[in-house]
Amino acid sequence: MILVTGGAGYIGSHFVYDMIERGNEVLVVDNLDRGHLEAVHPDAKFEECDILDFESLKNVLQNYNIESIVHFAAFAYVGESVEDPKMYYTNNVVGSLNLLKAAVFKKISKFVFSSTCSVYGNPITVPISEAESTKPINPYAQSKLMIENMLRDFNTAYGLKYVALRYFNAAGADVMGRIGESHDPEPHLIPIVLQATLGKREKVYVFGNDYDTKDGTCIRDYIHIQDLADAHARALEYLESNDSDIFNLGTGDGNSVLELINAAEKITGEKINIEITGRRAGDPAVLVADNKKAKDVLGWVPKHNLNSIIESAYKWHADPKF
Numbered sequence: 001m002i003l004v005t006g007g008a009g010y011i012g013s014h015f016v017y018d019m020i021e022r023g024n025e026v027l028v029v030d031n032l033d034r035g036h037l038e039a040v041h042p043d044a045k046f047e048e049c050d051i052l053d054f055e056s057l058k059n060v061l062q063n064y065n066i067e068s069i070v071h072f073a074a075f076a077y078v079g080e081s082v083e084d085p086k087m088y089y090t091n092n093v094v095g096s097l098n099l100l101k102a103a104v105f106k107k108i109s110k111f112v113f114s115s116t117c118s119v120y121g122n123p124i125t126v127p128i129s130e131a132e133s134t135k136p137i138n139p140y141a142q143s144k145l146m147i148e149n150m151l152r153d154f155n156t157a158y159g160l161k162y163v164a165l166r167y168f169n170a171a172g173a174d175v176m177g178r179i180g181e182s183h184d185p186e187p188h189l190i191p192i193v194l195q196a197t198l199g200k201r202e203k204v205y206v207f208g209n210d211y212d213t214k215d216g217t218c219i220r221d222y223i224h225i226q227d228l229a230d231a232h233a234r235a236l237e238y239l240e241s242n243d244s245d246i247f248n249l250g251t252g253d254g255n256s257v258l259e260l261i262n263a264a265e266k267i268t269g270e271k272i273n274i275e276i277t278g279r280r281a282g283d284p285a286v287l288v289a290d291n292k293k294a295k296d297v298l299g300w301v302p303k304h305n306l307n308s309i310i311e312s313a314y315k316w317h318a319d320p321k322f
Helices: 008-022 055-064 079-081 084-103 139-158 187-195 225-239 256-269 290-296 304-316
Strands: 002-005 026-030 047-049 069-070 110-116 162-165 169-171 204-207 222-224 243-247 274-277
Touching: 002 008, 008 026, 008 225, 008 274, 026 055, 026 274, 055 084, 069 084, 069 225, 079 139, 084 139, 110 139, 110 225, 139 162, 169 225, 187 204, 187 256, 187 304, 204 256, 222 225, 222 304, 225 243, 225 290, 243 290, 256 304
Parallel strands: 002 026, 002 069, 026 047, 069 110, 110 162, 162 243, 169 222, 204 274
Antiparallel strands: none
16 A cells, blocks of 8 residues: 555645556545645545654554555745745654654655755756756755655665655646646646636736746746656656665756746637736746656656646636535
């Protein structure tokens, strides 16, 4: 059985759907602080539990035959982490430490970690490879790198093998429209753009149009949520016979803010009002993955492009189930 923390959240819930449809048994552990019970696959086992509560977590693990852990549970808003770093270090780092201790206690030997390209900070070389130095510029990214460091040390000391997946901009929704992205407040560009097409926002703010890019707006690497789920499945398979490693997950292509907005207008048939405003502090001009390692080692190839990402997200946001 696979233990999935944060399996009621955006990325975790899509991974759970993917694993159950591959015939796996899954236990979801989530405190539902930011997750949705409705997003949990009906065939998954579910335990409402906060990983900050070590004794409760240990008791949950005692009741199941867990062979591997996939860890998504974390707070993930950069701005919020700057405003309240103690909350991020407590939830992300202390919670992960509890989970690692529980894994050692249960003699679980395989661990896949949901990390982030934010650990690279403002990269020197783009596309960004795993060889790029890590230099987080906010508490959220710092917390993720601290967890990666803990994993390395637990691997050395206790034999807990891990894969850390540093992914770029997770986006899109289940192509069948069963689950999707639902945050309050919503921090991500594609849902914000689609909310504007659905009359739920008056305008979309574009933070800066004077970057050194083809149209002056930031370029990001958008990766479909189901491609991410597939990469996590491959990471679990990789750990069956390989040592710990780190992989970037992205398409290897970037799209600017204005390109994304134009694509959304074409797909939805709706005009989007935009307002150009000042740059946000710490926003790099271009963040695009070098995904060669994931392709070569995991055999992972993203199947979705920006259009299919927007189409799946629009299907969800036009008729959300939660």
